[in-house]
Structure formats: C-alpha cells, structure tokens
Amino acid sequence: MAQTQDAVSQSNFQVQVSLDGTAWTDISGNATAISTSGGEQQIGSVNTADGDAAIVTPSQKYGPTDFTISIVYTKTTGEAFDIVMTQWESNDKSIYMRYAPEGGIGAVAGNDLFTLSDANDAAFKAPIVSILPPNLDTSSGAPAIAQFTVKAPKATRSKTVAA
Numbered sequence: 001m002a003q004t005q006d007a008v009s010q011s012n013f014q015v016q017v018s019l020d021g022t023a024w025t026d027i028s029g030n031a032t033a034i035s036t037s038g039g040e041q042q043i044g045s046v047n048t049a050d051g052d053a054a055i056v057t058p059s060q061k062y063g064p065t066d067f068t069i070s071i072v073y074t075k076t077t078g079e080a081f082d083i084v085m086t087q088w089e090s091n092d093k094s095i096y097m098r099y100a101p102e103g104g105i106g107a108v109a110g111n112d113l114f115t116l117s118d119a120n121d122a123a124f125k126a127p128i129v130s131i132l133p134p135n136l137d138t139s140s141g142a143p144a145i146a147q148f149t150v151k152a153p154k155a156t157r158s159k160t161v162a163a
Helices: 080-089
Strands: 014-018 031-038 041-046 055-062 065-072 094-100 112-117 126-135 145-152 154-159
Touching: 014 080, 065 080, 065 154, 080 094, 080 126, 080 145, 094 145, 112 145
Parallel strands: none
Antiparallel strands: 014 094, 031 065, 041 055, 065 145, 094 112, 094 126, 112 154, 126 145
C-alpha cells in the first residue's frame, strides 16, 4: 500500500453538546483535545486439556467507550465548563455529544461526524462520568484546562450534511 496523501489534521475538529439532542451548542472555542478509550470487542477464550493454544471466539459485541474532552476553564455562562458543570450539578448528569475531526458540522458536506449513540445508532444522552476542575501550576502562564468524561455505548459515524 502506498503512503496516504489524505491525512486529517488534529487541530480543526468541532465538538458540540446538547441537553435535548436537538439544540446543539458548539464548544469548539473551548475544546483543546478529545481522547477516547474502551469500545473493545468482547473476546472469549478457554484452554482445553488437549492442545497448547486457547480457543478464541469473537462475540460481535463491544464494551462502552469513554470520551474525555479537555476544555479551557472559564467562568463564562454558556461556555463549555459552565454547560457541563451545570448539568453535572443537576439531577440529570448526562449530555448529548457529537464531533467532527475536520470541523464543519452542518456546513461542510461529507465530513465524518461521530455522534454518541445507543445500540440502534440513535443519539444517546451519555452519563457524565466526571468533570474535573483545572489542574493549576504557578510555573506556567498557560490557560487553565479542565476535563470532562462521558460514557456511551458507542459513537456512530455518519457524514455531515451541509445546511
């Protein structure tokens, strides 16, 4: 296989959150990173008395995925930390989320859009696992960064549609 010429830059992503799955708030102006973990297929294995290698079976099922979003910490109402922290402090500690690695949600047709979803690919109001206040360090002049993590069954990939 020849070296690809179609790499996607990490620096232009767009991320949105929603409280109702309909009205989306763009938090890209606060977001600095998105990391994912989990989502592995469940694999079974067993050794038998005869043979020296395990029998391995795929389950075609996978575990949930954690999405951790790093955001610039601000005290501004309506910005990322305020939205997520307010939801965390409420009785409904969950939020909808979607992101596009190339940005352009609703504006650029054809970009991949990853929406946190359930087993049927419907948007999923993901539980907020944690929202951490910023780590602070007096030796740095950099902006304070906070993080929040949500857990979803999966992220469904679709193509964005231009408005």
